Amino acid sequence: NAGVTQTPKFQVLKTGQSMTLQCAQDMNHEYMSWYRQDPGMGLRLIHYSVGAGITDQGEVPNGYNVSRSTTEDFPLRLLSAAPSQTSVYFCASGIGTDTQYFGPGTRLTVL
Amino acid sequence: QQPVQSPQAVILREGEDAVINCSSSKALYSVHWYRQKHGEAPVFLMILLKGGEQKGHEKISASFNEKKQQSSLYLTASQLSYSGTYFCGTDRSGSARQLTFGSGTQLTVLP
Numbered sequence: 001n002a003g004v005t006q007t008p009k010f011q012v013l014k015t016g017q018s019m020t021l022q023c024a025q026d027m028n029h030e031y032m033s034w035y036r037q038d039p040g041m042g043l044r045l046i047h048y049s050v051g052a053g054i055t056d057q058g059e060v061p062n063g064y065n066v067s068r069s070t071t072e073d074f075p076l077r078l079l080s081a082a083p084s085q086t087s088v089y090f091c092a093s094g095i096g097t098d099t100q101y102f103g104p105g106t107r108l109t110v111l
Numbered sequence: 112q113q114p115v116q117s118p119q120a121v122i123l124r125e126g127e128d129a130v131i132n133c134s135s136s137k138a139l140y141s142v143h144w145y146r147q148k149h150g151e152a153p154v155f156l157m158i159l160l161k162g163g164e165q166k167g168h169e170k171i172s173a174s175f176n177e178k179k180q181q182s183s184l185y186l187t188a189s190q191l192s193y194s195g196t197y198f199c200g201t202d203r204s205g206s207a208r209q210l211t212f213g214s215g216t217q218l219t220v221l222p
Contacts, residue, residue: 031208042113042198042212043153050208058209090152096207098143099167102152 001026004103006091012109013081021076021106023091029101031094032074033058034066036087037105043090049074050096081110112136114201116213123189124221131184131216133199140205142175142182147215148195156197157184161205189220 007022025032033048045058049068063085065077074093078085088107094100114135121129133142141160144167145153157167159175159182167173172185186193196217200210 035212040214042214043200044212045209048208056208059211098158098207099155100143100210101155104152 003027004091004093004101006089006103006106008106009104010107012111013078014111015082017081019078019081021078021089021091021108023074023076023103024072025074025091025093025101026072027093027101028071029093029095030071031096031100032068033092033100034064034074034076035090035092036060036085037090038087046076046089078108083110086110113211114199114213116197116199116216118216119214120217120219122219122221125189125191127189127220129186129189129218131186131197131199131218132181133183133201133213134179134181135201135203137180137201137203139175139177139180139201139203141202141207142173143200143202143210144171144173144182144184145198145200145212146193146195147198153198186218189218191220191222194218194220 004025030051034046035043047066049055091103092100117132143158144156147153175182196215198215200212
């Protein structure tokens with residue numbers, strides 16, 4: 001099993017550009033989530049999904065969209081990138097929030 | 112509201128013990144502990160559920176005081192591999208859908 005995979009590993013955007021961070025898991029987990037991690041801030045939940053077709057907002061959802069068309073994939077879309085969205089983004093999957101498995105992360109810089 | 116972790120950082124020698132605390136001002140259903148090494152993804156260590164059930168790492172122990180809304184992670188006979196940042200995540204709703212993470216405790220184990 002590959003576990004949780006994320007692409008790209010690094011990305012540089014200009015303010016106002018849009019992009020999609022990809023996340024996929026092969027563990028047949030119903031629960032998937034997106035976090036951002038900023039220095040000294042720990043992990044903050046952006047959006048989560050409890051199954052295909054079901055998504056909900058987390059703690060910091062503004063500026064981000066998600067969709068879940070399959071159990072395996074949970075992409076995160078930045079609609080119009082801002083410097084405040086410079087961060088490391090982690091995708092995770094699990095059985096509910098129990099024992100979440102995190103992907104390797106995407107390091108995003110917005111200029 | 113973010114749980115509060117203490118201490119923010121701790122340095123110890125191999126073989127020494129350490130305790131990391133996590134407290135919340137709100138009632139908790141569960142507390143989750145993760146460890147993150149520099150540049151890597153967080154890795155699940157343990158979950159403590161309301162009512163006393165625990166699931167997780169065999170060599171790391173933890174406690175959950177439901178009355179005080181506090182959890183402590185006990186690292187005994189520390190090994191070099193224990194170095195990293197430890198995060199607690201709390202579930203206040205019991206839905207197992209949203210975790211709120213603390214800002215982390217940086218643990219350094221020296222030889």
